[in-house]
Amino acid sequence: MPAPDRVIVVGGGVAGLVAARELVLAGREVVLLESSDRLGGQLTSHAVAGIQLDAGAEAYAQRGDDIPRLLRALGLHDDIVTPVEAPAWLHRADGSAVPLPATSLLGIPGVPLARDVIEAIGMRAALRAQLDNLLPGLVAARAETVEQLVLRRMGRGVLDGLVAPVVRGVHSTSPAEVQVEQVAPGLRALMLSAGSLAAAVRARRAKAPAGSLVASLRGGLFRLVDALVHDLDRFGVEVRTGVEVVAADGDGVTTSTGERLRGEVVMAAPLGVDAPRTRVTVVTLALDAPELADAPRGSGVLVAQGVPGVAARALTHLSAKWRWLAEATPLQLVRLSYDDGVEVTPELARRDAEALLATPLPHPVDTATVRWERTGRRSDPAHAIDGMRRVGRLNPAPVSPPSSHTPVR
Numbered sequence: 001m002p003a004p005d006r007v008i009v010v011g012g013g014v015a016g017l018v019a020a021r022e023l024v025l026a027g028r029e030v031v032l033l034e035s036s037d038r039l040g041g042q043l044t045s046h047a048v049a050g051i052q053l054d055a056g057a058e059a060y061a062q063r064g065d066d067i068p069r070l071l072r073a074l075g076l077h078d079d080i081v082t083p084v085e086a087p088a089w090l091h092r093a094d095g096s097a098v099p100l101p102a103t104s105l106l107g108i109p110g111v112p113l114a115r116d117v118i119e120a121i122g123m124r125a126a127l128r129a130q131l132d133n134l135l136p137g138l139v140a141a142r143a144e145t146v147e148q149l150v151l152r153r154m155g156r157g158v159l160d161g162l163v164a165p166v167v168r169g170v171h172s173t174s175p176a177e178v179q180v181e182q183v184a185p186g187l188r189a190l191m192l193s194a195g196s197l198a199a200a201v202r203a204r205r206a207k208a209p210a211g212s213l214v215a216s217l218r219g220g221l222f223r224l225v226d227a228l229v230h231d232l233d234r235f236g237v238e239v240r241t242g243v244e245v246v247a248a249d250g251d252g253v254t255t256s257t258g259e260r261l262r263g264e265v266v267m268a269a270p271l272g273v274d275a276p277r278t279r280v281t282v283v284t285l286a287l288d289a290p291e292l293a294d295a296p297r298g299s300g301v302l303v304a305q306g307v308p309g310v311a312a313r314a315l316t317h318l319s320a321k322w323r324w325l326a327e328a329t330p331l332q333l334v335r336l337s338y339d340d341g342v343e344v345t346p347e348l349a350r351r352d353a354e355a356l357l358a359t360p361l362p363h364p365v366d367t368a369t370v371r372w373e374r375t376g377r378r379s380d381p382a383h384a385i386d387g388m389r390r391v392g393r394l395n396p397a398p399v400s401p402p403s404s405h406t407p408v409r
C-alpha cells in the first residue's frame with residue numbers, strides 16, 4: 001500500500017515547528033510528534049522576579065532573510081530588537097579583563113593592529129595576526145575547523161587569547177571541535193574573494209543589519225514558539241505531544257507505544273544521532289544592584305579557560321544587553337552559563353558574577369536555574385534556529401525520496 005500523502009515531523013522544537021508550518025503551507029497533510037509535554041524544545045521561558053525570560057536560546061544570528069521573513073509572516077516583525085551596542089568583555093586567565101575587539105567575528109579580529117586587539121593579546125600576537133593580510137586568500141581556505149583556520153591565518157595568540165574564549169562561551173566547546181561552515185557559513189568563501197581572513201570578517205560585520213550580528217524579540221525569543229504553534233493550529237497541523245518516536249524509516253515512524261504511523265518523515269529530533277551529549281547549566285540572577293546599570297562589562301563577559309576562582313564560562317548582563325528588559329524592571333538581570341561537572345548553586349553564580357563584573361553584589365532578589373542536555377553537538381547545523389532547510393540532516397539518510405531511507409534507532 002503506498003504511503004499516504006502525509007508528512008510526519010518528528011520533534012516539536014523550533015526546527016520541527018518551522019518545518020511543519022512550511023509543509024502545511026505547501027499543501028501537505030502534516031502530523032507533528034513531540035516526545036515531551038511541551039513544544040519549543042530549547043526555545044522556552046521561565047519566570048525570574050516575575051518577568052518571563054528566555055531559558056534557552058535568546059537571540060538568532062542575522063544571516064540572510066529567512067528569519068525576518070518568518071517573523072513578518074507571524075506578525076512579530078515589529079518586535080525585532082537588536083542588542084545595545086556595548087562590547088562583551090573577555091576575562092583572561094590572569095584575572096584581568098578587557099573589552100573584546102569591536103570589529104570581530106567569533107573573536108577573530110577584523111583589524112589585527114587595532115588598539116583593542118593589541119590591548120587584548122599584546123603587540124607580538126597582533127603583529128602575527130597582521131600577517132594574515134600578506135598571505136594569499138587560498139591559505140587555509142579549506143580549513144575545516146575554526147582552530148585550523150585561525151591558527152594558520154592569524155596564529156596562536158589570536159586563537160588562544162580571543163577565539164577560544166568566545167567559542168567556549170558561545171558554543172560550549174573548543175575551536176578544534178567547531179566546523180567553520182557550521183558557525184560562520186560562507187566565511188571561507190568570503191576570505192577567498194576578500195583576500196584575507198581579516199577582510200572577510202570586516203565584510204561580514206559590515207553586512208550585518210543594524211551593525212549587530214544577532215537579533216531577538218522584544219519580550220523574549222520564546223514568543224516565536226507561541227506564534228508558530230498558533231499558526232500550526234490555524235492551518236490544521238495535527239500536533240501530538242507526549243509521543244516519543246523510537247524508530248523511523250522510509251515508510252513512517254514507530255512510537256514507544258508501538259503505534260505505527262505511515263508517511264514521509266522529517267526528522268527534527270536527535271533520533272539516530274551518534275554524537276556526544278553536552279550538559280549546560282544556566283543560572284539567572286535578579287539583583288537589586290542599580291550600580292550595574294552602568295554596564296561595567298558591556299553586554300557580558302566571556303571567560304578564558306582556567307581563570308582561578310571563576311567556574312562560569314560566560315556571563316550575559318541581560319539588562320545591559322536588551323533595552324526592553326532594562327525598561328521592564330529596575331532590577332539587574334544577569335545570566336551565567338556553566339559546563340558539565342560544576343556543582344552550580346545560586347551563591348556560586350552570585351560570587352562568579354561579582355568577580356566577572358568587578359562589583360560587590362547583594363544576595364539576589366530571585367534566581368532561576370535550568371539544566372540542559374544538548375544532544376548532537378556535531379549535528380548542530382541541523383539544530384540551528386535558522387537551520388530549517390537542514391532539518392532532515394539529523395537522519396543518516398535523506399528523508400526524501402522515501403526509497404532512500406535508512407531505518408534509524
Ligand SMILES: Cc1cc2nc3c(=O)[nH]c(=O)nc-3n(C[C@H](O)[C@H](O)[C@H](O)COP(=O)(O)OP(=O)(O)OC[C@H]3O[C@@H](n4cnc5c(N)ncnc54)[C@H](O)[C@@H]3O)c2cc1C
Pocket residue numbers: 010011012013014015016033034035036038039040041042043055056057058059060061243244245246268269270271280282372374382383384385386
Ligand atoms: C542555554 C541555551 C542557550 C542557547 N542560546 C542560543 C542562542 O542564543 N542562539 C541560537 O541560535 N541558539 C541557541 N541555542 C541553541 C538553540 O536553542 C537550538 O539550536 C535550537 O533551539 C534547536 O532547535 P531544534 O528544534 O533543532 O531542537 P530542539 O529544540 O532540541 O527540539 C527537539 C525536540 O525534539 C523532541 N524529541 C527528541 N527526541 C524525540 C523523539 N524520539 N520523538 C519525538 N520527539 C523528540 C525534544 O523533546 C524537543 O522538543 C541555545 C541552547 C541552549 C540550551
